[in-house]
Every structure is written in C-alpha cells, then in structure tokens.
Amino acid sequence: MTTGLLAAGAAGAARVSDGNARGVIYLPGMPTGDTSWSRLRRTLWQPPRRHGEQPQERVVGPLELFYDLVVVVLVAQAAHHLATHLSWHGLGEYAAVFGLVWLAWINGSLHHELHGREDARGRSMFLLQILVLVPLGAFIPDAGGERGAAFAVDAGLLFAVLAVLWYLAQRGDAPGYRRASFTYVAMTAAAAVGLAGSALLPDDLRVLAWGVIDGAYLAGFAAIISARWLRAATITVTDSITERFGLLIIIVLGETVTGVVAGLAETPIEPLTLAVGLVGVTVGFGAWWVYFDFAGHRAPKAGHRVAIRWMYLHLPLTATVAAMGAAMVSLVEQAHEDRTPVATAWVLCGGAAVVLVATMVLATTLQDWQSRRDLYRPLSRASLAMAVLCLTLGFLRPPPIVLCVVLVVLLGIPWGFAVAHRFRDEEL
Incomplete structure (x- = not known):
C-alpha cells in the first residue's frame, strides 16, 4: 500500500513539474484530460473550411x-x-x-x-x-x-x-x-x-x-x-454539387406522382380517370428523361459566370416541375371534362415548355455543348419547336386524356431525336 501511494505521489510530482514547464498547474489526483479534450474538440468541432479548401471529390452524405x-x-x-x-x-x-x-x-x-x-x-x-x-x-x-x-x-x-x-x-x-x-x-x-x-x-x-x-x-x-x-x-461546380442539384430535381419530380395520387383519392376511380392519372405520371417521367438525358449529372464548363448560370437555371426547372405536380390534381379530378380547365392546361403545357427550353439553355453551360455540337445544336432547335407546340396545346385545351397523351409525345420527340442520332453515328 505504501509503495502504491509513493508511486502515485511520484507520478503527481511529475505532473506538477511537467505542468509547470508548460505554464499549467496539476495537483495530485487531478485528471489530465485537458490535452485529450482539446484534441476531441478539434475533431468534433472544427472551424469552417477557408475558401479554396473545397474538396473536388466528395460523396454527398x-x-x-x-x-x-x-x-x-x-x-x-x-x-x-x-x-x-x-x-x-x-x-x-x-x-x-x-x-x-x-x-x-x-x-x-x-x-x-x-x-x-x-x-x-x-x-x-x-x-x-x-x-x-x-x-x-x-x-x-x-x-x-x-x-x-x-x-x-x-x-x-x-x-x-x-x-x-x-x-x-x-x-x-x-x-x-x-x-x-x-x-x-x-x-x-x-x-x-x-x-x-x-x-x-x-x-x-x-x-x-x-x-x-x-x-x-x-x-x-x-x-x-x-x-x-x-x-x-470562384465557385467550382464539383461532382457533389451536380449530384445535389440533380437529386433535388428527382425528389421534386415525386410531386407529379403525389398530385396524381391525390386526384385519384378524391374522385371515383373509373377507367378514364385512371387512364388520365397514369398518363399524367408519364408526363412527369417525360420531364425526367428530358432533364437527365440532356443536362442532368453533367459538369458545366469552367468559370464562375457559367457556374452561376448553371445554378440559376435550376430554379425555374425545379419550380416548374413542382407546379406541374400541383396541376395533376385538377387534371385527374376533371378527367371527364370536354376541355381541360384553363389554369390546369397552362400550368402543365407551359411547364413542359419551360422544362424543354430551360434544359436546352442549361445544356449551353455544359462541356458537352462544345464536344457534342453535332447533337446539341439540332437537339436545341427540336426542343424549341416542341416547346412552341406545348404552348399551342395549352391554348387549345383539349380533353385531359388527349392533352396528356400529346404532352408525352412532345416530350418524347427530343429523346427520340437523340436516339436516332446515336444510331446514325454508330452506323457511320
């Protein structure tokens, strides 16, 4: 017992001596966790990274x-x-x-x-x-x-x-x-x-x-x-930023499904009503393939002005997709009407036009816009033509089932154009 106390006293004296050397006083029996605590605090509560320390390769958590x-x-x-x-x-x-x-x-x-x-x-x-x-x-x-x-x-x-x-x-x-x-x-x-x-x-x-x-x-x-x-x-659009913007579009696209489900839940489910709802979901799917086939998950060109344009163009895209989901409720509820309600037709058809045009403008910020000029230049003209036809469809306001089917076709034409272009290149 005496030996243990003497050893403890010696250790305490050593801590006092070491502490005095560093300007810190330790008493016998005092915990010596100051250094460990500081290290733990630095690990768990680090200061913000400075500009320029942005990691170029990072996985979205x-x-x-x-x-x-x-x-x-x-x-x-x-x-x-x-x-x-x-x-x-x-x-x-x-x-x-x-x-x-x-x-x-x-x-x-x-x-x-x-x-x-x-x-x-x-x-x-x-x-x-x-x-x-x-x-x-x-x-x-x-x-x-x-x-x-x-x-x-x-x-x-x-x-x-x-x-x-x-x-x-x-x-x-x-x-x-x-x-x-x-x-x-x-x-x-x-x-x-x-x-x-x-x-x-x-x-x-x-x-x-x-x-x-x-x-x-x-x-x-x-x-x-x-x-x-x-x-x-300079803001660099890294892979993680590209992924975050794309993921937000994907999640917001779920509003088209939510709108259809909400509409079906509020009305008796008949063949025509169900058909309108399912084709409405396909319209949302069409918006997905337009964005992700031609612009999503692709890196923009270097430069902060390009980065700003790339980010800002996602604002109307995201807002429009969510608004189209909101219009799905009315579309399903009015499935038996001879003409689609004015506001519903314009939100859906105008939204499809915005998706087409905004995606092509977004494509101008991409590296692929230069490396694949033979695809993107004619594709942008085709998308613009489809956007004009979408607006014309909104003006005509056909029955909901007709409006949905035509929107699916108009959104699918640029995709079909790109597929045909790919097959042509492979044959050459």
Missing part, C-alpha cells in the same frame, strides 16, 4: 440528403397550396414562396460545400437550419393570408441564421476574400431584415415584397461573384 428532404417538404406544401389555388394570383404567391425556399436551400448547400465539415459542428449547423425550416413549412399553406406575418418572421430568422453561418466562415477567410464574404453576409442580413419587416405589410404587398427580395438576392449574389474588384472566390 446522408445528412445532406436529409436536409434536402426537409426542404422538399416545404416545396410540397407550396405545391399542395397551388393545387387548390390554380390562378395567376396563386402562381404569383407560389413563385414568391418557392423562391425563398430555394434560396435558403442553395445557401445551406453551398455553405456546407464550401466551408462545412463532416463533424459535430457541421451536423449542428444543418440541424439549426432544419429547426427553423419546420415551422416555416407549417406557415406556407396560408402564407398569403393569416399566417403571412408568421411566415415572414420565420423566413427572416432563417436568413439571419444563414448570415451568421456565412459570417463565421468569413472570419477565417484569407484577406483577399474577406471583402466579398462581408458583402455577401451583409446582403443576407439585409434580406433577413427585409423579410422580417414585411410582416408589417398588408397581405398582397407582403407577397410582392417577397418576390422583390427574391429577385434582388439573386441579382446581388451574381454581382458579388462576378465583381472583380471584390476578388470573390
């Missing part, structure tokens, strides 16, 4: 997918509201709300891509955003009415959180990037103040203010990245 699913819940809320308010006013409200949700998503996604790490801090930052997003989703169905003020305050809080996240990342930036980072933080904080302040406005003016904030934020982001005097860091 399950936490990012969970975050995307939370965002899609908000998109679904907006689409479901649009399904019962298919009008110009409803479309305007949908566009303003969707724009804010998409801007929040791209902020969170780019922040993690540029500065985030796979540690407890990164998880906590995503959780913080999710906790603010959840009540925002609950306010969306009545964002243009009684819950508009609550939506505005919560959206302001969300952008304030994003501003703080970007500020924390900005503090560790290299001096050359701090001016651009500070400008972006200030812009995001201004958006937060504007959104919270819109709670004081009447309903219609409040929704209009959201639309103005959407447009101003998009313009400001592009200006900050493009301004040479700010020396902003």
